[in-house]
Amino acid sequence: MARSMLIITRQAPWAGPSAREALDIVLAGGAFELPLALLFLDDGVFQLAPEQQAARLQQKDLTANLQALPMFGVDSLFAAKRSLSERGLDEATLSLQVEVLGDADLSALINRYDHVITL
Known part of the structure; x- marks a missing residue:
């Protein structure tokens, strides 16, 4: 049986x-049908901000890749409520549908997975 994995993106x-x-x-884990989830935490929630202008910073926009996650079987997407609030992001305007979790729910989420990778 495949081991479950939670990826926490904080940047x-x-x-x-x-x-x-x-x-x-x-995306790689989803292609191999691993049970995994993605949690946006701290500044990682900025990846969910609408209408990013990455080209102005000579960066590649991640929005299209994020939108493709369900096509790779990645449906378990989460964001930390406190992180969104502290950074002035409104759940209703995020570029991707995520489940927003409070602090107590974050601990429970992390404990559900066999492996946790934080980047």
Whole structure:
């Protein structure tokens, strides 16, 4: 039986390669039908911000890749409520549908997975 994996992405999409690396891991795992989930935490929630202008920073926009996650069988997407709130992001305007979790639910989520990778 495949082991479950939770990927926690904590970096803004323009803060370096970590956001893209987390997405690559999730897409690869989804292609191999591993049971996995993606959690947007801390500055990682900025990946969910609508209407990003990555080209202005000479970066590649991750929005299209994020939108493709369900096609790879990745339907378990989560965001930390506190992270969204602290960064002024409104759940209703996010570019991707995610389940928003409070602090107590985050611990329970992490404990459900066999492996946790934080980037």
